[in-house]
Amino acid sequence: MNNFMDTLVWGNTVMELGKVLLLLALSFLVIKIFQLYILSRLRKWSALTTTTWDDFLIKQVSDSAVPILYISAVYVAITSLKLPERVEQIAYIAYLVAFAYFVLRAIGATFRRFVYTFLDTKDNSEAKRKQASGLITIVTTMIWVLGGIFIVDNLGYDATTLITGLGIGGIAIALAAQAILGDLFSYFVIFFDKPFEIGDFVVVDDKNGVIEAIGIKTTRIKTLSGEQLVCSNTDLTNSRLHNFKRMERRRIVFSLGVTYQTTHEQLKAIPGIVRQIIEGQDAIQFDRGHFSSYGDFSLNFEFVYYVLSPDYGVYMDKQQAIYLDIFKAFEERGIEFAYPTQMLFTQSTNAEVTPSKE
Structure with a gap:
């Protein structure tokens, strides 16, 4: 029996292999008990709380920490054996890569969760989530790049040389792709300064429409005529942009003209008539009328009122109702609207011819 236990297998005795396998089995058993009892109880407890952060943390423990425990148990078991240096090096690299993968994945998920939690406290959170996707992609990429540098450094390579090379390469790329980097920085300006958001109605130069998507390089606008307008982020941040979604109320100025045959009493009554019509509409605030x-062919009046809604459809409905009521009121009172006319006065004269003398 002792001779069997002392038998060498890959440079290790059967006794040593048995101890390692027993240690590995016990480690797996402890981790499994942790999953079945402790994690399950924590899940039940988190389901009773109002916050969702505890559910997220438990999920990260289950998705990242538990695999790391399994991998660590296997790695410790392997390093307990007498193995060739090449095998130990491969095991170390595999463990380091697997460990870094789960840690970086947890960090990325935590950052994403933090951003989404912050955005959920704001209005129109779904649109803001779409807008933040570019920022999350950039930060996640940076996390994985740093993780790659960490792995290279721990493998014994000079990370300083790698970082220096990346810096020189980055300068070359920056010079070759200035426009792209300009759009990228403009994306950060749009994200943090928020001159517009998804769903806002904007006017840029002679183009107008609703913001449909905000990307790292371009922003897409759904125009009123139906097509999609793609603009670079730099163009938008450098332009004078009108954002009608931020408008709390709409100021309306309109004029009307009546004929010169209108009497003094009718002229005096017109401001009051129109004011009464405007104030009779809901969500309308009368300002002035004079x-x-x-004019060349009309007596002109000017009226100003506010529509207490930024919605363009509401504005058009109210304006139509006011115009129809004005037309009806003028028709009932015999007040005529003016339109371009010319009045020609003619006068006939009798020409007297005096005979000439010779």
Whole structure:
């Protein structure tokens, strides 16, 4: 029996292999008990709380910490044996890569969760989540790049040389892709300064439409005519942009003209008539109304009111209702609207011919 236990297998006795396998089995058993009892109880407890962060942390423990425990148990068991240096090096690299993978995945998930939790406290959170996708992609990429440098450094390579090379390469790329980097920085300006968001109605130069998507390089606008307008982020941040979604109320100025045959009493009554019509509409605030000028063919009035809604459809409905009521009121009172006309006065004269003398 002793001779069998002392038998060498890959440079290790059967006794040593048995101890390692027993240690590995016990480690797996402890981890499994931790999963079945402790984690399951924590899940039940977190389901009773109002916050969701505890559910997230438990999920990260289950998805990242538990695999790391299994991998660590296997690695400790392997390093307990007498193995060739090449095998030990391969085992170390595999363990380091697996460990870094699960840690970096947990860090990325935590950052994503933090951003989404912050955005959920804001209005229109679903649109803001879409807008933040570019930022999350950039930060996640940076996390994985740093993780790669960490792995290279722990493998014994000079990370300083790698970082220096990346820096020189980064300068070359920056010079070759200035426009792309400009759009990238403009994306950060849009994300943090928020001149517009997804769903806002904007006017840029002679183009207008609703913001449909905000990407790392471009922003997509759904125009009123139906097509998709793609603009670079730099163009938008450098332009004078009108954001009608931020408008709390809409100021309306309109004029109307009546004929010169309108009587003084009718002219005096017009501001009151129109004011009464405007104030009779819901969500409308009357500002002023005056007899403003004498025109070439009309007596002109100017009126100002506010629509207490930024919605363009509401504005058009209210304006139509006001115009129809004005037309009806003027028709009932015999007040005529002016339109371009010319009045020609003619005068006939009798020409007297005096005979000439010779």
